[in-house]
Amino acid sequence: MGRVGIILAALAATFGASVAQAQAGDLNPQSIDAAFAQDGAAIAERLGVTADAAAHQLRLQADSVAATDALADRYAERLAGIAVLHQPDFAIRILLTGNEPIADTTLVVDGEAVPVRFATGAAATRLALVQAISAHQAEIRASLLTPPGLGVDPRTGELVAVVARRDVEREGATALRDRLATLAGVPVRLRVIDQPELDMSGIAGGTRVTGSVPGDPHRYLCTAGFVVTDGQRTALSTAAHCPDTLSTRDADGQETVLPFVGQWGWGNQDVQVNASPLPLPPTFYTDAARTISRPVTAARARAGMRAGDVVCHRGERTGYSCSEVELTDFAPAGDLCGGACLPTWTTVAGPICKSGDSGSPVFLGTVAYGILKGGSYRADGSCAFWFYMSTDYLPTGWQLLTAPVQPVVPVVAAEHISDLAVNSP
Structure with missing residues (x-):
């Protein structure tokens, strides 16, 4: 095998895909159905439902976003928050200010009635x-x-x-x-x-990346996130607090250097871009062993995030896990953003997080949500919560590289939303 072949093999082993493998047909990224099944199995015990029921709920979660975004717009002047409920059944709860009641209703998502429950009396929007x-x-x-x-x-x-x-x-x-x-x-x-929020220093996001800081003999670990493009090049995203120049190493010891492009780490961003010497496909790893890859088909906007939404991440130190969103507008403690952080981050209720997960992909199914930044820990060292930067804040000029998919339109009965507009105060 020539040097180009060796580099291709190294990239495939590290990033979960290469153009050569894809053409050869020996790389088969997960289907959307398989992705939801894996995520459902991972969150089922936490939600207290079966794996099949959890996967079904995750489908409803994903396909109800447009409907709850419309409801958020409808009640913007009174909206205190929207939350996803998983027990006893999947439902949406909308909290409003004031005491004027709104009648509960339903949305029909994928042919299924999803209850929408209104609560009033919140003191602030x-x-x-x-x-x-x-x-x-x-x-x-x-x-x-x-x-x-x-x-x-x-x-x-x-x-x-x-x-x-x-x-x-x-x-x-x-x-x-x-x-x-x-x-x-x-x-x-x-x-x-008991312990403050900390950046999860180290490198790997979907895959393991390492680097060093000038004057420091140590090698630092991070996780590479999603593949991004500026329209001409493909590159890996990770956390800005990781070392600048990163590299990967395959099982045979072949090292591939990922040249530093830039980093953005102020206020609402913690993201770095490192170029790839060869084109990368729009895939990322989801399992601890880096044997399962998924295509990226879309991104989830931060504005529509709801408490209770399930998200997953795959870090080099902790592997793959899923949990629920807690705080949708969060400003991390300390000076983790080159000073005080803006309230644009999203927190997730553990259950695990460790140093080395920085930069890792946050996702559900084949949809990208963000890049993991840091976590907060209890006195015993367990993970209290972790938080991530939305893909909304990728640097100007760079965007997610996505795989083409046959569009699937969620079956949401829009007439229910229209009826709310007519019949509700």
């Missing part, structure tokens, strides 16, 4: 909660011993302050909560975490 974080973050940070994480919980309509135990012990939980609520002008709930 989601927009007001996000604006409170932006307006008062600096003042809140300055008033505490440890700068907190701040996020929006769409299930309760509260600003969640992820605070250090020493701040609670110094001030008292009730006094601290009430003071922050008065300062921000919105309801506040405290969540005590």
Whole structure:
């Protein structure tokens, strides 16, 4: 085998695909059905349902997004949050401000009736909660011993302050909560975490990548995320806090260098782009052993994220797992974004996260959601939650490389939404 063949083989082993393998037919990325089946099996126990039921719910989750986006627009002036419910059956819950009731209704998604349950009485809209974080973050940070994480919980309509135990012990939980609520002008709930949020330094996102920092003899591990393109080149995305120049190594020790293109790590971004010497396909690994690859067929916008949405990730240190979204608008603690972070990140309820998962792909089925940035840990070292950057914030000029698929239009009964517009206040 010539050097070009060796490089192709190395890339295939590392990235889960190569053009040569695809043409040869020995690479078969998962189908959409198989992807949902795998994700359903991974989340079933956590949701308390069978693997088949979980896979079915994930289909409903994906195909109900357009309908809940429309409902969010309909009730924008009162919207405090939208959440996905998995028990006793799949349903949507919409929390509104004010006390004027809205009658429950149903959406028909993929031929199935999905209950939509309205709750009222929230004290602040989601927009007001996000604006409170932006307006008062600096003042809140300055008033505490440890700068907190701040996020929006769409299930309760509260600003969640992820605070250090020493701040609670110094001030008292009730006094601290009430003071922050008065300062921000919105309801506040405290969540005590024993260790602060940390970037998950290391390299691998779908695949293992390593690099070093000038003057430091250590090699650092990260996870490569999704394949991106500027229209001329293909490249790998990962986290900006990973080393600049990265490389991969195959089982025979053949190293492939991934030249540094650029990094963006301020406010709402933590993303780096490293070029590939050869074209890459739009696939990513999903299993710990890097034997199962999936095509990327689309991206999920951050604006439509709902509490309770299930997402998955595949990190080099922790492998593959799935869990539910908790906070949809989150500003991580400390100065992880070249200073204070903006409330544009999304948190996920563990159950596992470790250093080395930085940059890893966050997804459901064949849809890309984002790139994992960091996590927060309990005193025993277990993962309290992890958080990711939406693919909305890929750097200007770069976009996801996607695989062509036959379009499938979700079966959502639009007349139900129209009826709401006519019959609801």
